[in-house]
Amino acid sequence: MKKSLALLLSLSLLVLPLTGCGGGQTAASPTPSAPSAPSETPEQSEAPAVDLTILYEADDDMINNYSLLAVNPDAPFVDADGNAVSDVYVNTEGAAALINWMLSEEGEQAAADYGYADYGEYLFYLKDDAPVSTAEIPQATEETKVIRMSTTTSVNDSGLLGYLLPLFEEKYGYTVEVTSAGTGKAIANAQSGNADLLLVHSKSQEEEFVAAGFSYVLPGFESERLTYMYNYFVLCGPSADPAGVKDATSVKDAFAAIAEGEYPFVSRGDKSGTHTKEVSLWPEELGITDEAESVEAYTDWYTYSNAGMGVCLTMAEETGSYILSDKATFLTFQANRGVME
Template sequence: MKSNNPRNILILTVISILLLSAVGCAQEPVNKVIRMSTTTSVNDSGLMAYLQPEFEKATGYTLEITSAGTGAAIEKGRMGDADILLVHSKSAEEEFIAEGFEEVRVPFMYNFFVIVGPADDPAGVAGSATAAEAFQKIADTGSLFISRGDDSGTNNKENAIWKSIERDPAGQTWYESVGQGMGQTLTIANEKQAYTLSDKATFLAHDNSLVMHLEETDDMKNTYSMIIVSAKRFAESNVEGAQAFVDWIKTEQARKMIAEYGVAEYGEPLFFNLD
């Protein structure tokens, strides 16, 4: 009778797999769904949720948005799990393009990174001419700085600024790399009353007591690009759908929506269209 047991297990396994695959059968027509992988800032700031219904209404496509730091967002393109990327890290984007994954890359909007910190500004960052100067002051005074440390666009930007002043803050007592998204990093910076580099949109949409000490310097421009993932690497990539989004974002209607986003709530736009 014992010899029957493995067979039972086998039968059960087969039944379970059949049942599982039955759940998986409800598939929509492929070309109507666009898998978009975005950086957290455009999602956490609410921009995508605001644009999505209008885009879907105008074109009949369905957007499925997943968001992660730019490094992880681009990785989804590399794995073939996204049709279009919406990211903001020039160095990481160029690497992706050099590997031959991209069909088209369209820079389409920008905003500014901001340096935020405790209201009393212990490092005296306010009034600096550049982000580099502000970082120098933070390092010189040893004021606590929280780094994303997650290979995101913001993290890459931060590293580039440290590099430009030839400082390597890793391991310093005043420097903490937390490996979290922008929202969590702001929460941590707020709890510790520390400085951090943030994109402006996420900062404004986030509830905290930190203050923007420096914004809109030349070295803090933050450009967002759309990258269509090439069908040459993944035959199933919905290039057509991705192109429809790229075309739609350039329409008067979309540009107007982007330019107006945040004005009612924060008194200023969160993103600006590129010409």
């Protein structure tokens, strides 16, 4: 009997660890918590609007004319060192086709319409005396298909050619290869035989190009320089406008105020049409020309960048500087929040 009681007591002791201390229920394993929902990745916020703004415009000294010029296949082509270049092929038929289309009613209307849908204003305007072409435009052939255009960064950065050229290419089967640089470099590119036509905006440099025999009069036109559209240069700067240029009575007074206060200014410094216009607006006594040596005394506030329009606008935005720009490129820069492709 004692052995039976001892056995029962031993069995009860073995069972006790399996029971809970709260009402005799078996202890349950803790329920794993549900994984927390991944936190949503916050959307990338848009880049902040640029501070750089137009401070002065609509001055008679700020009209910016653009011209088309066909390259003369018999021109005295030279390289950058002035050495004669031979065996140059100029696609005169392709260049004539593109120029005639750009100066046709269709091409001119497309240029005049550009920008309004995106910016609420037109970026280029047709001149009242713009030449108009009614010439028949041939379809491309294997020999004439590729057309080389040398133009300015102001035109290219504005987005105009990205809008116009596909209309021409799709209709007539050509491929237009665009090289952009400041007007001086764009013209030098043609002088070395690396372009079939120019689209530039510096009258003095264009006239020198013509006088040196690098262009010719296309059939149906009266001049080598076919000046047909324009827009405006604008003086831009930080919205705070420390130089007070927005209250100036003329653009030359605005430039004088910048120089007098030695406020930072970014120059194209590339002998482009924009650079040529800029140096004409400084007070004569400063002696500023398109040569870098002329601004050596002003490097504390004057940046001679030797760069294109989009790059220079970015520099001006980042440094709080003043800058002269064509309006079309500035509005593109502003709409893209300072991002230029």
